[in-house]
Amino acid sequence: MILPKTSEITDKNPQVVSGENINLQLNISSSPHIRHSETVPSIMLWVIGALVPSMIASVLIFGFRALFLTTLSAITAVAVEALICKMMKRASTIGDFSALITGILLAFNLSPSLPWWMVVLGSAFSIAVAKMAFGGLGSNFINPALAGRAFLMACYPAEMTSWVAPKLGTISGINGITSATPLANIKSAMANGTFQALDFQDAIINLFSGNIGGCIGETSAIALLIGAVILLYKHIIGFTIPVSFIGTVFLLFWLFNGSGQVFTSGAIIVPFYHILSGGLFLGAFFMATDMVTSPITRKGKLIFGLGCGLLTFTIRKFGGYPEGVSYSILIMNLFVPHIERYTRPKIYGEVKKRD
């Protein structure tokens, strides 16, 4: 068996050296040697695929304006990224589809009644300021889509919090859940002292199907769960962040449900109502798990999820806004560098230093 010269073998031109029975491929290259077939574009396409059920659900709930705004937001995001790459004289990065996802996710976080130019503005801000100004994909320290939402929230609070009633009307004659969001309803009911668990029990089914007022992509829990299952199955997201995030919110609202009791049928409705409403499922499965802005280690992910849950609970329960998912994820994004520093795994054989 004659081995070819080292210089003749490159990554691009692997030479196959045939043995008697086996095909032995000898490749000389520097590490890493084992590569996954997944690429950034393929991962991003799977995420887009996972968002399709929610898109369909939102068209059913809010009409085609939801689809129009989402498309507009996605096109703006891609166009702005291409423009900035051109301005900076860099190779265009729109081929990795990450800008497309940012655009879609931003639109999913906006009210379906928002004027179209606000969507364009928010989408341009997400890409230009929150992502490209910090160096593009992989270098942004906060989730660009959520940054765009926070920007619009600070610019146009009135338009951002005006909701439209779902198209299908209310199922089985339940009143109350029409144009206000479910979270605003429960918050005002709790504040006025008119909270009756039974009023909210019937709402659970609407919350699950998504037939409620809210942002474009956040209302339908079942559609979001279908997307989440796809991502979990493909190992694009892990269980740690979503489970710890949603679990923390559930547990805290169960323990502090306002009735002073824990094991009554009324008490158990409050946490279910809270995890199904608002942007919690969208945030926990699609935003908090963003590979760039979440911790790497399992312990870090756990801390990240717990922090998000705690902040969401705090904002919903005590804050001025009815919904706190987006802000809690943004705040925890800022803590990620510190979390990673304190959860750095030990090197094999490392001994604890003695003081």
Added chain:
Amino acid sequence: MIKENLKRGIFSENPIFVLLLGLCPSLAVSTSLVNGIGMGLAATFVLTCSNVIISMIKRLIPDKVRIPCYIVVIATFVTIVQLLMKAYLPALDKQLGIFVPLIVVNCIILGRAEAYASKNNVFKSFIDGIAIGLGFTVSLSVLSIIREVLGSNKLFGLKVIPSFNPMAVFILAPGGFFTIALVMMLIRYYSNRKKV
């Protein structure tokens, strides 16, 4: 020499966009053009006067306690400005609030005292004070114009762009950071392009 100094103060050594000094008052008061110009002129007055006095007494100040001495001189003029403002421009004084007394610890003024007035003669320090002060005023005005038009769609209380829904974030603190960063980015972009 005067022309060169002015050019240096406004462009090549612009206190906000090139030296990055005095960012705290710039972020806080550049919410409207009136505030920006008022703050800029007040700081220019203090800067010029303190530069002159410090340049005069630079040989009397012991080296080890020079910073407290500068502060005393600067604080004197800030007090004058504050009392004058309270008497003649009470509305502006109310708008600027705590940021008038805080001129005492403005990095630009202390920086020029330390870096320029304590090493140069009275006339040069006087010109330097005016040049840097104008640079500060011009930059503050640029920031205020951008922020006021985008944030409240007004300039001197008049509506600027018809049927434009102002972006409230620009008169809030984050908008101040965005504006400074964007203006600085443009300046760097064009000055780098000139070099190449």
